[in-house]
Amino acid sequence: xxxxxxxxxxxxxxxxxxxxxxxxxxxxxxxxxxxxxxxxxxxxxxxxxxxxxxxxxxxxxxxxxxxxxxxxxxxxxxxxxxxxxxxxxxxxxxxxxxxxxxxxxxxxxxxxxxxxxxxxxxxxxxxxxxxxxxxxxxxxxxxxxxxxxxxxxxxxxxxxxxxxxxxxxxxxxxxxxxxxxxxxxxxxxxxxxxxxxxxxxxxxxxxxxxxxxxxxxxxxxxxxxxxxxxxxxxxxxxxxxxxxxxxxxxxxxxxxxxxxxxxxxxxxxxxxxxxxxxxxxxxxxxxxxxxxxxxxxxxxxxxxxxxxxxxxxxxxxxxxxxxxxxxxxxxxxxxxxxxxxxxxxxxxxxxxxxxxxxxxxxxxxxxxxxxxxxxxxxxxxxxxxxxxxxxxxxxxxxxxxxxxxxxxxxxxxxxxxxxx
Amino acid sequence: xxxxxxxxxxxxxxxxxxxxxxxxxxxxxxxxxxxxxxxxxxxxxxxxxxxxxxxxxxxxxxxxxxxxxxxxxxxxxxxxxxxxxxxxxxxxxxxxxxxxxxxxxxxxxxxxxxxxxxxxxxxxxxxxxxxxxxxxxxxxxxxxxxxxxxxxxxxxxxxxxxxxxxxxxxxxxxxxxxxxxxxxxxxxxxxxxxxxxxxxxxxxxxxxxxxxxxxxxxxxxxxxxxxxxxxxxxxxxxxxxxxxxxxxxxxxxxxxxxxxxxxxxxxxxxxxxxxxxxxxxxxxxxxxxxxxxxxxxxxxxxxxxxxxxxxxxxxxxxxxxxxxxxxxxxxxxxxxxxxxxx
Numbered sequence: 001x002x003x004x005x006x007x008x009x010x011x012x013x014x015x016x017x018x019x020x021x022x023x024x025x026x027x028x029x030x031x032x033x034x035x036x037x038x039x040x041x042x043x044x045x046x047x048x049x050x051x052x053x054x055x056x057x058x059x060x061x062x063x064x065x066x067x068x069x070x071x072x073x074x075x076x077x078x079x080x081x082x083x084x085x086x087x088x089x090x091x092x093x094x095x096x097x098x099x100x101x102x103x104x105x106x107x108x109x110x111x112x113x114x115x116x117x118x119x120x121x122x123x124x125x126x127x128x129x130x131x132x133x134x135x136x137x138x139x140x141x142x143x144x145x146x147x148x149x150x151x152x153x154x155x156x157x158x159x160x161x162x163x164x165x166x167x168x169x170x171x172x173x174x175x176x177x178x179x180x181x182x183x184x185x186x187x188x189x190x191x192x193x194x195x196x197x198x199x200x201x202x203x204x205x206x207x208x209x210x211x212x213x214x215x216x217x218x219x220x221x222x223x224x225x226x227x228x229x230x231x232x233x234x235x236x237x238x239x240x241x242x243x244x245x246x247x248x249x250x251x252x253x254x255x256x257x258x259x260x261x262x263x264x265x266x267x268x269x270x271x272x273x274x275x276x277x278x279x280x281x282x283x284x285x286x287x288x289x290x291x292x293x294x295x296x297x298x299x300x301x302x303x304x305x306x307x308x309x310x311x312x313x314x315x316x317x318x319x320x321x322x323x324x325x326x327x328x329x330x331x332x333x334x335x336x337x338x339x340x341x342x343x344x345x346x347x348x349x350x351x352x353x354x355x356x357x358x359x360x361x362x363x364x365x366x367x368x369x370x371x372x373x374x375x376x377x378x379x380x381x382x383x384x385x386x387x388x389x390x391x392x393x394x395x396x397x398x399x400x401x402x403x404x405x406x407x408x409x410x411x412x413x414x415x416x417x418x419x420x
Numbered sequence: 421x422x423x424x425x426x427x428x429x430x431x432x433x434x435x436x437x438x439x440x441x442x443x444x445x446x447x448x449x450x451x452x453x454x455x456x457x458x459x460x461x462x463x464x465x466x467x468x469x470x471x472x473x474x475x476x477x478x479x480x481x482x483x484x485x486x487x488x489x490x491x492x493x494x495x496x497x498x499x500x501x502x503x504x505x506x507x508x509x510x511x512x513x514x515x516x517x518x519x520x521x522x523x524x525x526x527x528x529x530x531x532x533x534x535x536x537x538x539x540x541x542x543x544x545x546x547x548x549x550x551x552x553x554x555x556x557x558x559x560x561x562x563x564x565x566x567x568x569x570x571x572x573x574x575x576x577x578x579x580x581x582x583x584x585x586x587x588x589x590x591x592x593x594x595x596x597x598x599x600x601x602x603x604x605x606x607x608x609x610x611x612x613x614x615x616x617x618x619x620x621x622x623x624x625x626x627x628x629x630x631x632x633x634x635x636x637x638x639x640x641x642x643x644x645x646x647x648x649x650x651x652x653x654x655x656x657x658x659x660x661x662x663x664x665x666x667x668x669x670x671x672x673x674x675x676x677x678x679x680x681x682x683x684x685x686x687x688x689x690x691x692x693x694x695x696x697x698x699x700x701x702x703x704x705x706x707x708x709x710x711x712x713x714x715x716x717x718x719x720x721x722x723x724x725x726x727x728x729x730x731x732x733x734x735x736x737x738x739x740x741x742x743x744x745x746x747x748x749x750x751x752x753x754x755x756x757x758x759x760x761x762x
Contacts, residue, residue, distance in 0.1 A: 059576055063558045124690075184445055190455075191448030198444060201437035208433050212426040274556030274590075274603065277577070389620040 036153035037162045039213040040146060041169035046206035047109060048170055050116065051135070052177025053199040057185065061192045062128070083133070084140040085372045092144030092368025097228045101145035101152075101364055102216040108142025109207045111135070116200035120193055144368035149214065151355035151363055159355055160304055163348025164296020171289040175282065233365040241357035246370050248305075248412040249350055252312050253377030255405035257319070257385050257398065259284070262339060268394055269322050270332050280336065287340020288347075295344045296352070304353035311345025312409050314338045319402040323395065350374070458489035459733070463507050463754065465489055470497040470510035472519045472761060473545035479762035482524075484514055486734030487754035495526070495547065500720070500760060503737075504752045512547045516559045518718075519543075519759040521568030523550075523596065527559030527575075540573050542596065553601065556590055561667065561716050562757070565629035565636075569597050570653070572627035572636070591624040591638065595653070605658070608651065610640065612660040619643065624658075626667035626716050627651075630674055637668045637677060648679070648697075662702070666692070667716035669725070671742065675699055678707070678717050678725050678742055686712070694727070696742055705744040720760050728756050 091108060095101040115135040122128045147163075154162035181195050188194050237243050257265075263280040266272065272280070299307035318338035321331060351367055358366030381401075388397035458465070465487060471477055481503055485496035491509035495517060498507050514526035515538075524543035538555035540562070557575035564571050574591045593602040602608075605624040610617040623641040630636065636651045640660060648665040649658040668679040676699060680692040690712030695704050707725070717727040725742050728735040737751040737758060751758075 059558055063560055063576055184448075188445055188448035189452040191445065191452065194444040194448035198441040201441045205433065205437055208430065212421075212430055274554055277556050386620040390618050 033158070033162060033165060034153040034155075036214055037150055037165060039209065040150055040153075041166045043109065043206050043210045043214065044146070044166060044170040045173035045176075046202055046209060047112065048173025049177040049180060050173075050199045050203035050206060051112065051139075052174045053181040053195055053202070054116065054119065056178035056181045057192060057195050060185075061195075062125075084136050085376055087137050087140030088144055088372050088375075089365070089368045091141035092148070092364035092366075093228075093230065093233050095145035095148060095364035096233065096362055099228075099361075100216070101148045102210070102214055104145040104364075105142040105149065105214075106207065106210055108138045108140070108145070109203075109210055111138030111141065113138075113200065113203035113207050116196055116203050119196045144364045144371060147351050147355075147367045147371075148364040151351065151367070152360065156356060157300055159352035160296040160299035160307070160349055161293065162296070163352045164293040164299075164344070167296070167344070167348040168289050168292035171285050171292065175285055175289060178282075228361055228365070233362060233369075236358060236362055236366050236369060239357060242354065242366060242370070244415050245350070245354050245357055246373050248308075248415060249354075249370055249374040250377045251408045251412060252405070253374040254381050254384075255401060255408045256315065256378050256381050257401050258378060258382035259339075261382070261385055261389070262318070262322075262335075265322050265394055265398060266332060266335055269325060270327065272332060280332075283333070283336035284339045284343065287337045288343040289340075291341050291344035292348060295341070296348050299345070299349045299352060304349050304356075307345050308349050308353060309409055309413055311342045311349070312405060314345060315342040316402060316405050316409065318342070319398055319405065323398055323402065325395075455488045455492055456490055458487070462487045462489065462733075463504070463752070465491045465496060465507045465509050467491065467511065468497075468508035470495055470508055470512075470547060471545055472524045472543065472547065473522050474761065476545070479760070481751075481758050481760055482517070482519055483737070483758035484517055484756040485509055485754070486756055488733060495524075496755075498752070500762065510547055512543070514757070516562040516573070517757040517759065518562045518564050519761060520564040520566050523564050523568035523571065524759075525562045525564050525571040525573060527555065527562050527573055529559075538575065540571075540592070540594075542571055542594070550596075551594075553592065553594065553603075560589070561591075561626045563627050563629060563716075564759075565633050566631045566672070567633045569633050570595055570629055570636075572629070572638075574625040574627070589623045589625040589641075591627060593627070593636075593653070605638065605651070607656075609657045610649070610660065611657055612647075617642075617660070624649075628668050628670045628677070628716070630670055637670060639666045639668065646682075648677070662697075665697070668697075669717045669719065671719050671722055673722050676742065678719070680713055680715075694725070694740070696744065707740050707742065707744055708746050709738070709740045709748045711748075718758055718760065726751055726758055726760075 091104050095104040112135050115131050115138070118131045119128065122131050150162055150166055151159055180198070184191055184195050184198060237246065259281065263277070266280060267277055295307055315338065318335045321335050321338070350370065354367055354370040355363065385397060385401060388400060392400070465485060470482060472482065477497070479500040480497050481500050482495055482497045485491055485494050485507055493513045495510045495512045495514055496507040497510070498505055512526065514528050516527040518525050522545040524547065526541045526543055528539055528541060530537050530539055538557070538559055539552045540555055541552040542550040544550050555575045557577040559573065559575050561574040562572070570593065572591060572593045574589050577588050577590055591605045593605065606622055610622065619642050621642055625639050627636050627638045634653050636653065638649050638651060638658065640647045640649045640658065645663055646666050647660045648662040648668055649660050651658040664681055665679045666681070668677040670677055677697045679695060679697065681695050682691045683693045686693070692712045692714055694707040694709050694713050694717065696707060697704050711729060713727050713729065715727045717725040719725050719742065720739065723742055724739050726737055726739045728737055731753055733754045735756045736753045737755045738748045739751050740746065740748040
């Protein structure tokens with residue numbers, strides 16, 4: 001049986017410009033997924049189990065275990081966001097420059113794995129804050145090289161599905177992590193150290209799977225290719241396709257209400273009992289998990305840009321449902337399903353789309369550029385939405401966000417690349 | 421490296437890591453059993469009757485007993501005159517607790533389901549449940565008004581994995597006379613410099629009640645700063661009085677507040693010192709405690725306050741004069757959330 005193993009064999013040399021658009025004439029059956037994609041998905045799954053274990057019990061640990069008040073963290077969060085953006089660009093660029101995405105991803109995963117045992121030693125708020133900052137640095141460092149590896153391993157016409165599978169596995173880890181953590185805490189009362197130790201073991205396993213099963217392909221630059229300089233990386237934006245993709249991601253990101261607000265609005269709109277509030281993100285994650293692969297596959301067939309915009313329409317519909325103020329019992333489920341669909345149709349699909357617009361030797365930097373643009377836009381949107389909520393109240397703020405989102409979707413739908 | 425060898429390495433690592441994980445969980449589990457065994461030298465705890473009724477059993481301190489043994493985390497009582505002596509445990513477990521005038525508030529965790537869930541339970545003088553409300557997060561502060569008619573509590577709300585480490589608080593008020601329940605103080609009108617103030621980042625915590633069973637003080641955080649607010653339950657307003665003030669606690673005579681304050685120049689991990697604020701002159705005086713206190717103090721009388729500091733086995737209670745004089749003294753070990761009843 002022929003298995004599309006990308007190890008050692010460079011991806012087919014298709015001109016990046018023609019990769020941007022998924023071929024409309026796709027055959028019914030596709031080749032098996034590249035093992036690299038499955039391996040990276042496994043690494044992400046394992047790592048997310050590890051990190052979400054910690055995230056889930058951290059507030060409890062701080063308050064019930066250490067007797068600290070975790071409010072101080074809120075102030076650090078903004079700083080993290082800025083640092084994380086810079087680190088992400090650095091990770092993507094260095095991966096390209098050295099031609100070693102796997103090494104960069106490995107350092108990123110390794111840093112985060114190292115943080116889990118450090119949590120056993122950190123007992124004060126600033127120390128724990130520093131460990132979390134290091135953890136996020138690892139996350140920022142690995143994201144772009146990892147996505148570059150996925151995009152390089154998958155055949156261009158299969159990229160949507162490859163990213164879909166990866167994101168589904170990633171989210172599965174995020175769903176399992178809290179479960180595992182609370183099972184440990186049930187078995188061992190106050191067993192936070194056990195949670196951190198298990199989390200460290202799981203993270204170490206993730207790094208090991210990466211080292212053993214993800215091929216460390218070193219991209220050899222073509223003899224006449226210019227070196228991957230910072231200037232060349234920044235020059236990527238001169239590419240029309242990438243610029244348009246980045247611009248759309250940015251514009252739409254600016255109209256995206258952050259998750260925390262969506263959940264608050266949902267609770268306000270439907271009066272969900274306080275005790276269920278913490279479970280709302282799990283609803284979104286479950287829908288994301290179920291839909292990531294089918295929507296990624298759909299993106300390969302029907303066009304990634306179309307599915308990406310469709311995802312934002314799903315978000316728009318969720319806003320509309322929240323705005324109707326309908327007290328129907330199905331409303332929370334519908335909103336969470338649409339919210340998860342939004343992530344499934346946009347998160348990996350955007351990377352699949354952007355990958356087609358970036359030449360191989362700049363893949364990491366190019367993807368980082370789009371991700372960072374989107375992340376900063378969403379951060380700005382969250383600040384803006386907070387301010388709007390303050391000035392106008394929740395519902396008018398959401399109405400404005402919905403109108404802006406509709407305009408942005410319409411605008412991006414017009415910004416098609418030539419020929420489609 | 422051949423596939424076979426890689427799989428061999430992986431399997432070996434899985435076995436090793438799983439062993440480490442299992443050992444960690446088992447050790448934590450047995451340590452939990454160990455915590456059910458009383459430590460030699462620890463306080464003596466016996467099962468008995470704990471009452472919140474005024475005049476029932478003399479002046480006493482009721483608190484969460486954190487000493488290892490079968491009564492760990494239960495409400496326990498000691499005579500106010502011998503706080504370090506033998507404890508009487510009630511069988512009622514609480515994470516946070518406060519009581520006054522025969523009413524108690526107990527923030528407890530309910531094991532069940534996959535997630536930890538919490539409830540705020542109002543107790544009568546016999547520690548029986550009067551009413552309860554589900555909590556959205558992890559309990560941190562609890563208070564009963566001097567007359568026993570109002571209760572308030574604060575929880576930390578987290579749980580949004582996408583939001584990372586950003587926590588917020590929710591403070592709820594319940595009027596036991598009317599049954600009126602305010603799930604969040606954030607629905608009250610905030611008055612700052614005479615004008616209504618609104619911001620999505622508003623957070624409240626640490627309520628303390630005045631004797632009129634209507635007025636309260638609390639912490640308001642917004643824009644990265646904390647403020648003292650005075651609340652009016654009838655008007656449903658809170659008025660901003662002062663900046664950099666957390667977890668106020670009103671003296672029994674209603675003239676002074678003791679609170680924790682971030683003092684510039686102190687290490688980041690220990691930023692808080694206790695201060696007393698005279699409400700008539702608005703003059704602040706530092707208390708003699710030089711360690712960082714992350715607790716809402718309680719007054720034993722008009723002259724002395726008691727607060728917790730992290731100890732070897734949970735938290736220990738200390739007292740210090742409320743006027744800035746004297747020195748801190750340890751009240752008792754392995755205790756949290758005291759209430760003085762008499």
